[in-house]
Amino acid sequence: MPRRSLPLTLLLLTVALGPACRGDDASAINEDGDTSDTGDADDTGDTGDAEPVEPFDEFPGLSAEVRIDIDERGIPHIYGATDNDVAYASGYQMATERLFQMALLRRRALGRQAEVLGPDFVDQDIVSRTFNLRRWGHLNAERLREEGPDVYNYIISWLAGVNARIAEVNAGEVPLPYGFAEAGFTPEPWERDDEFAIGKLFYLANSNTFENDLLATVLRDNIPGTWNSFELGKPMFPVAIMPDDEVPQGMKPDTGPSHLDKARAPQPMDPYSPAAVHDALDRLHHAMSHVGGSGPFGSNNWAIDGRHTANGRSLIANDPHQPLESPSLMYAQHLNSIDEGTGTQDVIGFSFAGSMGVQLGHNRKLHWAATTNFADVMDLWDVRVEGEGVWAGEDYVEWVAREELIEVAGAEPVVLELKDVPDYGVIVPSELIPLPIAGAGRELLVNWTGFAATNEEQCFARMSAAQDIPSWEAGADLMEVAGFNFVAATADAISYRVHILVPDRDLSGGALPYVVIDGDDDASYWTSYLSEDQLPSSHADSRGWIASANNDPWGFTFDGDVTNDPFYYGFFYAAGHRAKRLHDELERLTEQGEVSVQDMQALQLDSHSPMSDELLPIVLDAAAQIGTNIDLAEFEGNEDIQTLAAALDSWDQTMDRDSAGALIWHLWLHNMAWEAVQDDFAFLYTLVFAEQPPYIIKIPALAMLHQYSTDGLLQVSREWIAVEALRRTAEWLNQTYGSVDPGGYSWADMHGTRFSNPFGGELDGGWTPTNGGEDTLNVSSSNFYAGPSGDPAERFDSNDGPIFRVVTSFAEDGTPEATVNFPRGNSGEPGSPHWDDTLEDWANGVYSPLPFRREEVEAATQSSFTLTP
CATH class of the missing domain: 1.10.1400.10 (Aminohydrolase, alpha-helical knob region)
Incomplete structure (x- = not known):
């Protein structure tokens, strides 16, 4: 039986470490990306004795009026009778404020930017087409329809709201937003799979190590003297996320023999021009810039439990770092279907513009936060070509050719010939990296755990509805491909959770996943995932606080050698500067006790070197x-x-x-x-x-x-x-x-x-x-x-x-009370009063309360309108 990359195979049904044994979402994915549900009723949208939720593919219409209150920072607070009503209004309002941005983001995910923005965006379109984000988004949608029909219906409702606003624009009922006429196109109605493709774009950006692996390979193969003179993975400051006393003895770093001496010798590009290599890698960086690539590390989050705080209740903070575009990639909103109806939503926070729901924020009892975890979920191999296929170790696999036509404004179309290798990934086209990385007669193959029907949409939805730590953890455990250090807090508890499908690699033979791997090495291909115990999690029982800053969760990289650890988790982490400062300050603050919101804000703004x-x-x-x-x-x-x-x-x-x-x-x-x-x-x-x-x-x-x-x-x-x-x-x-x-x-x-x-x-x-x-x-x-x-x-x-900064405490009744700042404004329309009105507070580190209770929203409201059935 051929060895295959797990996200695409029926092997998940039988491998004990696969999704069928991970968390509440028990499902298996076959090689077409379909799923067979073996989970509990809760995973199919059922709750207790409630009637099963049936999926719909067309929004049935609003059941009642939806009220939208706009506060003094342009944040919409949406009140409706059902979750689907609120979702519809959310899509409508987001499109009202961010339609041109959303249209470009949609084109980013679908590989259609050059069609309107010209030749400079062809390379980015090549990346999106190579990774086939639309196909994998489609499979995400199909899986969600089966396993989480309530969340699926929520997305269909959101899309209907987006399209309602687009219809108004195209009918001339409201002005065409800035950008469309200037770029020479009009908004297109969104299809179901578009939102899911955008999700795949975000998850790829979160877990992409393509550039890092390639740069490390070029360094190792062409400047081996330098490669051998230092340890690339070693951080500046050896600070781990996991408290040392919570790491089981059998999982301690550096407890096995090193296998670095078995790594294959450098494979220099011969002949090569240093200038040509530099230019090609520079071009690759531009091409990958919309999917994360090797951009700067930066996110921080932490939580402190009540034993150390001034009021005896938890504190939590988050400042996720993203590209700081104009308008912001994120959109602040408040979704409430409880006060005026029978829904389940009362959640406020930040969404990626162009996606449904709230990805980071709080509800009535719980606040959750995230940084990127940097578990390694992508590998590159140079594989031997023969005929119309490649040798993946001992398996000969015929590729499936597909042709992608990229229209280019002001230039001739680009015809892209791609080769998918079933169950192993996709061949990297020469247009993306025109260098002899793989050598004569060989091709570069990339595989990513996101080449599958994965469960991110349901994960975020379940977390946003959770009212206690156990139910939030069950939601977090639905995550499969986007690697996040999730931290959550209620008034009386905190939690750190990571759940992601990390291939269980055997490094004993010398295959190093942070460089291009020898495709002839049969043992280097993925056959299982790390177990639950090999994923970091903590309730900080001993010290009372937990923090992450993109640093190594286990400490496996601290000696510069990841081959001598109990298992391989990742390689490219932040260098530990922020983690060192964060840990030192949290130790100081918790030792002195009575930590306050102001202490947390000052720490978030800390600029000590x-x-x-x-x-x-x-x-x-x-x-x-x-x-x-x-x-x-x-x-x-x-x-x-x-x-x-x-x-x-x-x-x-x-x-x-x-x-x-x-x-x-x-x-x-x-x-x-x-x-x-x-x-x-x-x-x-x-x-x-x-x-x-x-x-x-x-x-x-x-x-x-x-x-x-x-x-x-x-x-x-x-x-x-x-x-x-x-x-x-x-x-x-x-x-x-x-x-x-x-x-x-x-x-x-x-x-x-x-x-x-x-x-x-x-x-x-x-x-x-x-x-x-x-x-x-x-x-x-x-x-x-x-x-x-x-x-x-x-x-x-x-x-x-920091795409936003938030520090949250809890009231006596357990309600989260957040203070925030964020750039540049919540609107994407240059003429709006909320175009850049939050920039000054963000730059100066000024925090303001985030209205959440109804009376707070009413006091902050500057305008209101309703959507009617």
Whole structure:
């Protein structure tokens, strides 16, 4: 029997670790993506003795009036008689505020952006078509129709609301939103599968390691000396999510033998041009930018139980980081079908614009939050081609060819020939990565656990309705492909939960999942998933708090070797800067006790640089050695160096906008990195630093701290590097400001957030100065370089950041009470008063209560209208 990738096979029926034994959603997926339900009544929309819910494919119409109150920040509070009525109104109102954005997002998922935006978007369309997001979205819809008909009906109702607004626009009953006429197209009615394809787009962005695996492979194969001189996976700060006392003895890190010596030798691209490789990878980064790729890490969440808080009830916080576009990718809304009807919904929070429901927020009893977990659910193999198929280990598999036609505005259509390998993934087209990565006679094969009918829509719906921790955990356990560190709190309990299908890989033979795998290795293909016990979860019983910051949940990467652990979970995590600061501060706050909402807000806005704690002493010590250290003789008499050293000595180590020290530190940090490792990374240097500054900056930092197993990255003393970086910083400051005097510049002069829009025009959100840097808890990462030459950029723009910040406490009756800020505004219409009205509070870290109780909503309401049957 051929070995197959589990998401597509009947093997799930028999493998004990598959979905049929995971959580409440007991279902199996066959190779066509269909499902056979073996779950409880609750999983098919039944609740107790209630009548079974029958799915419908066409919205039957509103059962009663729906009232929509718009508050002072443009947040709609929707009150209706049934869940489906509220869903319809939610779709209608979201389309009213965000229709052009939603239309572009839909095209993103379907691979139809170039059709209206032109040739610059062809590569992104190639990615969406290659990953076939529409097909897998269709299978998600079919599975949900069978297993969760109540949630399915909710989505059908939401889509009807979207289409009702589109019909009004196309009939001329309401104005055409900005963007459509300018881009030269009109809104199309949405089909059922479109919302599900958008979901697949988001889940791919959440779990995509394609670029990281490829970059690591190019580094290993073409610069092996550098690859062998440091441990790529090792974090700057070894801080795990799981409390150490909650990790079972049999799952402790580094408890087995290493298998790195069995990894296959480098496979250099021969011949290759470094410039061509750089350009191809740069193009790939642009192509993958709409599906996550290797963008900066940044999300934080944490919860503290009542033993440590001022009022004896839990506190929870979340600031998920996403691309900061204009308008925001997220939309705030409040959905209530209880007050005026017989529904189940009273939930408020944030949704991805273009998707149903509330993905992150709170209901009447529970608040839940998320960061990306970065479990490894995607692999790349180079496979041998023979005839009309490939060899996947010992299995010969014929591919299924499909042709995709990409229409291009202002240019000829692009015909894309794709090859799906049933049960193993899809061949990566040469148009996406025109490099000989796989070698002659071979192709690059990618597989992802999302190539299946998965259950994300039902997961979010069940979590949003949960009124206690056990029912919320049951909802979280329906997740299968999107890797989230979910944290939840009620007034009297907190929980951390991860549920995702992670392939159970055997690394003992030398197959490394974080680089391209030898496709001839039969043992490297997926045959089972990790068990429940191998997924992180906690109630923080011992210490009373739990926190995540995209860091390694288990600590398997801390020694730089993931082959000596009890199992393989993942490789590319954040470098631990934020996790270190977060854990240190939570330990301090909980030790002193009576933690408040204000403490949590201050922590969320914290801009202290943990990296400076480690590296600043090296800088100051090196500057003090000038005049006595012969290695530093060339710097004697350079007063600018001493001026900058003195400025750093008096700096408060925060990356605040008004700080001159913050700018000096940022310049020094990247100049240090250039001097320490640029020669080692050669043509890849500016590319990898551009794509993932918070991750890559750890490499020169750890080298300066002598934390790698070899000192191969540093060819000169760290003291010389530290002082040379100060000299280069002084040179840049003199060229830019005419002086190194700290009174003449600040971080705000050079650093801020750029709110872009794929179309541009009046939708462009401009630039605003912001606090934070690469390593701060309030992270605001930017690309230092203007291009491959190594010249600094004209401005250090951040394009990713907290898409909202929320801190939530609980009232005496257990009701969550949230305070928030978010950019830029809740409307996507440039002429709306809510286009950019929340930006200032977001940039300045000002929080305001989020109205939830009916009396709070009424007090905040500025306008209202009703939708009638």
